[in-house]
Amino acid sequence: MSSPLGLYQPGDSPLHRTPAGWKFLGLIAFATVIVVFDEPVPLALGGVAVLVGFVTARIGPGRVFRMMRLLLVLLAAVFALQWWLIGPESATVVCLRLLVAISAANLFTLTTRIGDLVSAIERGLSPTRGLGVRPELLGLLVGLTVQAVGALSTIAEQTRQAQRARNATRSVSAFAVPFLVRTLRHADELGEALAARGVGDTAPEEPERSEHAPPERGDD
Amino acid sequence: MNASTENDDRAGSARGPRTGRLRFRASRWEKRLIEFDGVGHTYGEHTVLSGIDLRITERRVAFVGANGSGKSTLARMINGLVHPTRGRVLVDGLDPVRDGKRVRSRVGFVFTNPDSQIVMPTAGEDVAFSLRRKGLSKKEREDRAAAALAEHGLEGYADHPAQQLSGGQKQLLALCSMLVLDPEVLVCDEPTTLLDLRNKRLLVERLQALEQRVVLVTHDLELLDDFERVVVLDRGGIVADDEPGRALRHYRELVT
Numbered sequence: 001m002s003s004p005l006g007l008y009q010p011g012d013s014p015l016h017r018t019p020a021g022w023k024f025l026g027l028i029a030f031a032t033v034i035v036v037f038d039e040p041v042p043l044a045l046g047g048v049a050v051l052v053g054f055v056t057a058r059i060g061p062g063r064v065f066r067m068m069r070l071l072l073v074l075l076a077a078v079f080a081l082q083w084w085l086i087g088p089e090s091a092t093v094v095c096l097r098l099l100v101a102i103s104a105a106n107l108f109t110l111t112t113r114i115g116d117l118v119s120a121i122e123r124g125l126s127p128t129r130g131l132g133v134r135p136e137l138l139g140l141l142v143g144l145t146v147q148a149v150g151a152l153s154t155i156a157e158q159t160r161q162a163q164r165a166r167n168a169t170r171s172v173s174a175f176a177v178p179f180l181v182r183t184l185r186h187a188d189e190l191g192e193a194l195a196a197r198g199v200g201d202t203a204p205e206e207p208e209r210s211e212h213a214p215p216e217r218g219d220d
Numbered sequence: 221m222n223a224s225t226e227n228d229d230r231a232g233s234a235r236g237p238r239t240g241r242l243r244f245r246a247s248r249w250e251k252r253l254i255e256f257d258g259v260g261h262t263y264g265e266h267t268v269l270s271g272i273d274l275r276i277t278e279r280r281v282a283f284v285g286a287n288g289s290g291k292s293t294l295a296r297m298i299n300g301l302v303h304p305t306r307g308r309v310l311v312d313g314l315d316p317v318r319d320g321k322r323v324r325s326r327v328g329f330v331f332t333n334p335d336s337q338i339v340m341p342t343a344g345e346d347v348a349f350s351l352r353r354k355g356l357s358k359k360e361r362e363d364r365a366a367a368a369l370a371e372h373g374l375e376g377y378a379d380h381p382a383q384q385l386s387g388g389q390k391q392l393l394a395l396c397s398m399l400v401l402d403p404e405v406l407v408c409d410e411p412t413t414l415l416d417l418r419n420k421r422l423l424v425e426r427l428q429a430l431e432q433r434v435v436l437v438t439h440d441l442e443l444l445d446d447f448e449r450v451v452v453l454d455r456g457g458i459v460a461d462d463e464p465g466r467a468l469r470h471y472r473e474l475v476t
């Protein structure tokens with residue numbers, strides 16, 4: 001499975017250790033600055049900053065390249081188009097800006113556990129609990145999104161292989177029908193697994209019943 | 221004497237090396253009971269289970285039977301994922317239909333497909349997800365998750381992307397995410413069906429070491445050696461209910 005945004009890479013660099021919430025705010029601030037300055041020099045400085053980030057976080061060039069491959073192709077196309085429309089200098093700025101902003105976002109996802117980001121957002125949103133928002137559901141939503149991307153690409157890949165094995169690569173239905181059926185089955189199974197894990201059981205948790213554990217407080 | 225024979229007269233063939241520690245907990249199981257009382261189930265017109273009466277007190281019970289014989293439906297009733305359309309089920313005296321939440325906190329469930337059971341990006345987060353309602357701090361959740369992973373053969377995998385684990389490791393993770401809540405009963409619906417031999421062994425070793433009660437639905441008959449009781453289903457009814465040797469002989473006759 002490959003994803004345009006890199007998944008967390010364990011490490012203990014300063015970037016890894018910065019709390020997720022601050023890092024997220026930092027990323028937003030950085031992206032804003034990048035958008036506001038449209039001179040090549042500050043952009044290049046931003047790029048250098050991101051590069052330093054990658055180096056200190058010990059994320060190898062191979063991995064970065066694999067992640068950015070698709071993006072680079074896209075950027076090349078954008079660059080050509082912009083050159084033709086608005087000239088080489090503006091095209092450089094636009095593409096540099098995109099490259100720097102997306103690299104920064106990648107650096108963020110590579111050094112931040114999704115769970116930590118979610119808890120930070122949950123904490124940030126906790127004042128809204130009184131308004132009926134259930135921040136803990138957000139965590140599940142993010143987790144399931146990541147899971148769904150992986151699951152769907154696996155299903156698509158396996159379906160494509162089966163299609164090839166039967167020499168039916170030109171048939172749309174030979175892909176679409178099994179893909180749909182398997183996706184629905186996956187959704188079914190996922191729903192069951194979530195129910196078994198108590199998602200949707202809304203009443204408060206009863207106190208722990210085991211003899212040795214201290215009583216715990218339930219929080220929702 | 222084996223721990224299980226204390227509360228069970230069917231366990232003549234039960235064996236296993238885990239007498240000492242388990243004897244201590246045997247009293248806990250003695251009072252525990254899974255009961256099926258005249259249970260039936262229909263999907264529309266289609267009757268998939270009928271007239272099921274079972275009192276399960278054993279630590280190791282298996283449901284076997286051909287595809288479509290109703291094993292999964294029966295197993296899912298134990299934690300209220302499927303409700304009987306006839307009769308009732310009781311788990312420790314609780315009705316999964318009315319007390320679903322309390323029953324599910326006592327009954328863990330492991331499904332066949334490991335890919336469908338993992339809901340968080342990393343192994344540690346997935347286990348910690350189970351603890352979300354325990355009122356623990358994030359640190360405590362992480363520590364407990366890491367301890368559970370270590371205990372069940374996934375030491376050091378807390379930060380590992382869950383989707384990149386092997387099939388067997390994913391199934392161990394699913395198991396871990398259930399066991400971290402210390403359930404009384406673990407129901408497993410064909411947990412080894414999608415695994416290769418090596419991963420199968422890995423999982424089976426873990427299942428055998430559990431002190432929990434295990435209700436296992438399986439086609440891997442060789443897993444059942446140390447089981448105390450095997451229930452054979454055919455077309456929605458119980459056709460044999462015995463120690464593994466006799467039950468499986470019956471089952472083999474049935475399929476040939």
Ligand SMILES: Nc1ncnc2c1ncn2[C@@H]1O[C@H](COP(=O)(O)OP(=O)(O)O)[C@@H](O)[C@H]1O
Binds near residue numbers: 287288289290293
């Ligand atoms: N959701 C459903 N809707 C309709 N029929 C179902 C459903 N689930 C299972 N069945 C049918 O019930 C019967 C028993 O299924 P199941 O309990 O899954 O059997 P087993 O696990 O022994 O293979 C099968 O004939 C199956 O087709």
Ligand SMILES: [Mg+2]
Binds near residue numbers: 291292293409410
């Ligand atoms: Mg089944």
